[in-house]
Amino acid sequence: MSGFFTDLDRVVVGPDAALSGGFERHLATLADLGHDMAASSDLDEMVRVLLVRVIDLVDADRGMLLLTDGEPDTGRVFKGVDALGEPLLSEDLHYDRGIVRRLLRDHGVALEAGDDAPSTIAAVALRGAHGPFGVLYIDRSDATRAFDADVSLLLQLVAAQAAPAFELHRHDEERRRSERVSMENEFLRRLSRRQAEQSRVVETLNEKLSETSTFLESILESSTEHALVATDVAGRITTFNTGASRIYGWTKSETEGRKRLDVLFRDSDRSTGLLDEMIQATSGPGGFSVDTVRRTKAGAKFTAQVGFTAIRDGDGEVVGYLDVSKDVTDQQRMRRQLLLSEKMASLGTLAAGVAHEFNNQLQGITGFLSHALSSDDPATWRRAMQVGLDAANRAATLTGRLQAFARPNVTGRQPTDLGDLVEETCALVERSFATEGVTLVQHHDEDAPRACADRSRISQVLLNLLTNARHAVFETDTRRVEVRVAADGDEHVRLSVTDTGCGITEESQSRIFEPFFTTKGALGGSVYDGKVSGTGLGLAISSGIVQEHDGRIEVESRMGEGTTFHVVLPRADQDAPSASPAPAPQAVEVGAGAVGRLAVLVVDDDPVVRAFLAEVLQARGHVVTAAESGADGLRAFGEGVFDVVVADYKMPGMNGGRFFREVASRSSGAVRRILITGCPDEESAVARPEADDTLQKPFRDVAIIKAVESTLRQTRCPEPELRGPGAGC
Structure with missing residues (x-):
């Protein structure tokens, strides 16, 4: 965190900066704050240090940290201190609720006078990975001592380091909770063995x-x-x-x-x-x-x-x-939670590499578009549009791979091409491997059959093995990891991960699949690459997943030479359809203009998507009515007659599935319904039966044109001059 503020100091306090000298001096204090927060092992102490430093930084009289506890427009005081660092009494823990609600809703910073008492208030929303979760709130009891403009930027900088520090402590608490659940599962496993012993006793008594x-x-x-x-x-x-x-x-x-x-x-x-x-x-x-x-x-x-x-x-x-x-209802629920926790931990290891890939694509988009805006050359504009579209498609592919890995295990075991699975999983980690100088090689034998596997869960196993291999070669001269897919006899498929690491001792090999056994330090006691690692659960969970597939996982290792893990799975019926992710969007040919004119109702809460749909369809000569919610869409539907209704799945108040059911109940004629969604298939599947067609975001203009204008194959509309705004055929 302190490195963040060192870089920020060079950026903000540069030759062109228009900041006060006092603000420049405060940057050193902010950098020290990052060090102190990182060094705090206790959440309560970290928050106290944060509040005392911020009070001193802006010369305030008191400070508080408020948390939402999951409610988007309310807050509770987590901790409050005065200018001397002493805890505030309960009667002093008052704050302006209106400011807090506004910040949690609109984010940003507030500098204003208080409503409840004569004071001057400065507050900033704290944003985490899933949105705002709290507010940093400071004030001066003297209403004449207003905060200056520098305080706004100071609070934003403080929030930028306080929010991730707070979430890091929360993540540690979740990790410890996961470990407790794992220990409970171990207890249940022992209890299950005891039950088996009791069953043997019963058979003897028979x-x-x-x-x-x-x-x-x-x-x-x-x-x-x-x-x-x-x-x-x-x-x-x-x-x-x-x-x-x-x-x-x-x-x-x-x-x-x-x-x-x-x-x-x-x-x-x-x-x-x-x-x-x-x-x-x-x-x-x-x-x-x-x-x-x-x-x-x-x-x-x-x-x-x-x-x-x-x-x-x-x-x-x-x-x-x-x-x-x-x-065993509770035990199975805890086991599912453990599997999900391990999967989320695996996703965490991908975060840096994925963020880098997204930034690369965003740089291509913003760079070329900003260049095009400064040019009148049509060729420059066309090249910028093409580069931006290519970059967006690459980002969409990466998003699809992450969704495929993170989605719940609802598909079950299906014929799966392990070569495709390896390629997609390796794409998620190749950036982190390359950053550490690790060569990642893939081999897929052409005669390798498909496996009978749950794609998401086997991907989780492979990601765990790749992560272990990356750790194993970290301190070696030859950093190489190889993944191979091949047939294993007539009935099985073998997925192998080989590294050139230090190897595993024979004693450790005999215990490596036991829960809580780790060669990286007991229960996360060691540190790798700045991150705590070694819970001893990854291989145990992977082994359980493979056994549930009626497969086996084996290890071969020589000290000083490296290690190979083999995952052997049953082969699938080769005539069955393969389970694979949806393909990337392909170009679709459409004519230069619509062959008829349609009345289209577009319902989407996102203004950019709504504007895009309206622009594309109006350019084709269709009459478009746009609504920003399901309720607005139903009002518009009741006031006109439409040939096509396009609606987003996830909208506040009323999702696309419910909206389409309402449309069907109110429609006297045939209305084509098109669902658009950015959710995983499992989440939006409930709404798909209500729609005639479904488009997965992101999609290109030609996709919506083709979906809408397919209506013209069954229906012809009167000439444009015979149709009023929003009227149907």
Whole structure:
């Protein structure tokens, strides 16, 4: 952070700067503030240092930090101090709520007199990655001592370093929370092993069931965390323990003589089929286990971890069945949170490289456009437009790759080209590799089949392996990482990541996939490239993901030579369609002008997008009515007749899906509905059935022209002079 203010000092206080001498002197204080905040390990102390320094910097009487706590127009005081650095009393923690609401809404800086008491106020909004989260608020009790204009820029500079410092501490808290969840999952894993041991004990007791029924009943009743339900061969319940009553909500007397289908399997045909499968699986030695959804007596659904085994007499004949289940809803939710936390941590490692790539594209766009504005040469304008469009398409491709990696795991396992997956994942990290002098090489055997895989989750595994490889070669002379995709026999596909790092000891190789085991320092105790690393969760999670794919992950390593990780996945049915991201936007040919005139209603809350759509469609000769919200769009729709309605998916108050449903209910004729969205497919999928066509942002002008004018294939409109503004055919 202090480096930021050192650079800023050279920029702001240069030969052309129009700032006061006092402001120049304050820059050194701001740089010291960055050092002090970075050195603070405690969030409360960091905020106290921030407030004391800012009060001293602008000669104020008191200062406060207010947080939104998720509410966009309110704030609460996180900490307040006076000019001596002493905490403010509760009666002194007052502030102008109107100023705070305005800053949280409009951002920026406020310098003005207070409404509640004679004072002069200076405040600035603190913005984080997801918008404003707080306000830095200082004041002078003497209303005649107004803050000068330099204070506005000073507060913006303070906010620029205070906001990321505060969010960094929050990120650390989230990391510690993730570690706690991981430890809880480890506890649950051990508990699961204990359950398996109990199941083995139950199977042993089955051999003596006829002689020890009373003893067995007492054992069953002793388990309150697990539901143990025994039935005879006809499926009538004979034993229903205390744990079963607690989990399913039935009493023991209510279940006596009832069919297990009425108590345990109450989810229609699927449950009946599952029961048949369980009975079939236990016809021989061994048991059956599955995670499934069951219902309580009240109808509430929960995720149950079920073990099912046959009860046999001394002659080996089946005399009944034992169903052992446990409610694992909370454990599965925590596991999903852990997977998401690990994915977000992986995204964090990409941030610097991705930001650099975006800045490169933005530089090309702004540079060429600003150059074109200063020129009257048509060739210069055309080249600037083409370069800007190419740069925007590259940025759109990068955004699509990030969305594909970050999206929730809802697609499941599908035929996936691992070569494409490797190319897209490597594109996310190649900038950070190049910055550190690491050569990243890709090989994709032409005969490598597609894998049966969840694209997003395997991409997460690959990103974790690439990150580990980059760390491993950091201190070596030959910094090289190689990724290869090849067939592995007739039934599998192999994805290998090889590095030229220091290697892994044999002892570490035997434990490397255990949770919390790390060669980078226990639980993040070591530092790599200025960033804390080494939670010991990345490979454990990756191993779990691969095992869920019915695959395996292996490691080969020699000390001083390097390491190779092999991810082996089942091959997919090669005739099935491949799961791949949507292709980049392609050019679409359209005629020079529309072949008819359409009445088009455009609804989008973004003024730039709204203006773009109106400009393009009006240039084609169509009559365009624009609205900035779903409510405005419905009013306009009620006042005119339209051939086509174009609406954005994500709008305040009413999204595109709901808007289209309202349009359908109010329309007496056929109206073509076109949905535009910048959201991932999963988020906007609910609205797609309401639309006749969907365009994924960013799209080019020819895409909207083609979507709108396809209406003309089914319909012809009267001549332009016969149509009023906003009228339909």
